[in-house]
Amino acid sequence: MNIDEHLEEISSKLAKRVDTKSCFACGTCVAACPVSRLIGSETYHPRRVVKATLEGEATTLLEEPALWLCTSCHACLEHCPQKVPVSELIKDLQNLASSMGITPDDIVAEVENILATGWALAPSDQANKKRTELGLPPIPLDDRGSKDLQTIAKATALLERLEKVKQRKVQEAQVAAAAEEGGEV
Numbered sequence: 001m002n003i004d005e006h007l008e009e010i011s012s013k014l015a016k017r018v019d020t021k022s023c024f025a026c027g028t029c030v031a032a033c034p035v036s037r038l039i040g041s042e043t044y045h046p047r048r049v050v051k052a053t054l055e056g057e058a059t060t061l062l063e064e065p066a067l068w069l070c071t072s073c074h075a076c077l078e079h080c081p082q083k084v085p086v087s088e089l090i091k092d093l094q095n096l097a098s099s100m101g102i103t104p105d106d107i108v109a110e111v112e113n114i115l116a117t118g119w120a121l122a123p124s125d126q127a128n129k130k131r132t133e134l135g136l137p138p139i140p141l142d143d144r145g146s147k148d149l150q151t152i153a154k155a156t157a158l159l160e161r162l163e164k165v166k167q168r169k170v171q172e173a174q175v176a177a178a179a180e181e182g183g184e185v
């Protein structure tokens with residue numbers, strides 16, 4: 001299945017859950033969304049994601065860094081009068097984007113930390129130093145858990161996906177370097 005077919009599948013799944021007319025005149029999810037409130041609805045607007053998906057215009061969303069700002073808090077779903085699964089939709093779009101090699105660096109770093117240590121944010125030397133000062137033992141790294149996670153990552157092709165994300169970044173850097181070189185000539 002190619003990207004367009006995936007988007008079509010996501011869109012028809014969503015269409016079964018939404019009364020378009022009242023959704024497009026609503027906006028409750030935007031008011032409930034902590035990310036929209038924090039950074040502004042002009043940058044992050046859950047209803048726009050729903051609308052673009054239903055209107056077959058979600059391709060550009062896959063390239064937008066804002067897609068990754070969702071905290072999966074599900075406030076949108078809880079407040080939505082139609083119970084539209086906005087957070088689920090955003091997760092589907094993120095999955096699709098990452099299958100194309102599009103994933104922000106901080107998310108990749110977080111996933112790699114989890115696989116290596118069992119922690120999303122591995123305990124820093126600074127944190128352990130502070131703990132020692134307080135008479136506490138260092139925070140243990142979850143070696144057994146991370147080994148299990150690596151097995152799961154291998155079985156679910158997560159490692160391949162991480163590799164794809166890295167390859168895309170290398171290609172993007174090469175294109176940018178070539179463009180810069182071309183500009184200087």
Ligand code: SF4
Pocket residue numbers: 022023024026027028029030046047050076079080081082083084086
């Ligand atoms: S709260 Fe629900 S119905 Fe209202 S705009 Fe958001 S998704 Fe649409």
Ligand code: SF4
Pocket residue numbers: 029032033034035036046069070071072073074075076077086087090
């Ligand atoms: S799940 Fe995402 S889109 Fe929904 S309210 Fe939370 S941050 Fe906003």
